Amino acid sequence: MAEASGDERLTWLWECSEAHVFVRRPTEIEKGYACPRCWVRRQHDSRVSQRAKSGGVFRLDRARQRSKEELRLAAELAQVFPVDLDHDAVRIRGYVMDQPFVTPDILITDLQVAVEWDGGGHRKDPGLDQNKDEALRQSGWRVIRAKVDTGDHGADVVAAPTGLNLTVVGEIMSRLLEADSTKSEAVAQWKAQRRWHGSAVYESLLRLWGETTIGASSFRRR
Known part of the structure; x- marks a missing residue:
């Protein structure tokens, strides 16, 4: 002592x-x-430490709460990018809230990119989000954060003032192209059709995490 x-x-x-x-x-x-x-x-x-090294991913023993918007975004991104639906936590260097891991909303493990969705009911604690993002970066991950209520338009922040819609998803995909440019044609095709593509995946995610899913689901078509 x-x-x-x-x-x-x-x-x-x-x-x-x-x-x-x-x-x-x-x-x-x-x-x-x-x-x-x-x-x-x-x-x-x-x-x-028995499940993942620093920067590695693993699955929590107990399912955490997820919003329907988060699941919808994951389903849509999965139409083009290899969204990791098998894991939900990343081992970090150091601690966030005394835990040696964080739980990003969406993991694209092959690209080491975490996508965060901050909806209208998101906690009002920017300091905790900053600590979480910094811990991920120090562990080799990039963080893309979409925010409903934001004045921050940094390189890795996507403004979503009216909630989750096709424009927001398309902007996130454009940011992901910086990590994998081979998907540029697929992203262009997705944007050209101007409609939601991942309904089947979304419904399967709702069934998978139904008991822990929170929030109302409302999506704009444009």
Whole structure:
């Protein structure tokens, strides 16, 4: 421990080598009970390290919540790009919210690109999203983020002020062409037809994740 203070008869305030502050009695420290955050991290590390190395993908034991817009976007991108529907987590270097992995909305593992959909009900915590994106980048991944409410028009941010529509999907596909230009003709054909193509995949994803799917589904045709 780096530091401790307080009456020996009471609990003490401790600070571990990772600058986590916690409360323990001196007798508990002597018995080996140390920083609870570090303990949680070690437990997560032990489980995740058996499944993926840094930058690698794996499937969570418990399905996480997904929005219908996210599933629709995944189904549509899968018409052109090799969307990974078998995995939902990426092992990272370091931690985000004390976990050694993050769960991007859509994985295109062959290109090491993660696509994030920030819909109207997305959490209002840009700091957490930034930490997640940075952790992915440090692990060798590129992040493309589509946002309903955004003033950010950076190279990897797609504005979607009216929600998910064909224009937004087409713009994401254009960004993905930077990672795989061999799909340019397929993307051009997809855009030329001006309609949703992935309905069958979307319906199968709804059946697969039906119990954890949230949010209303509404898509513009243009």
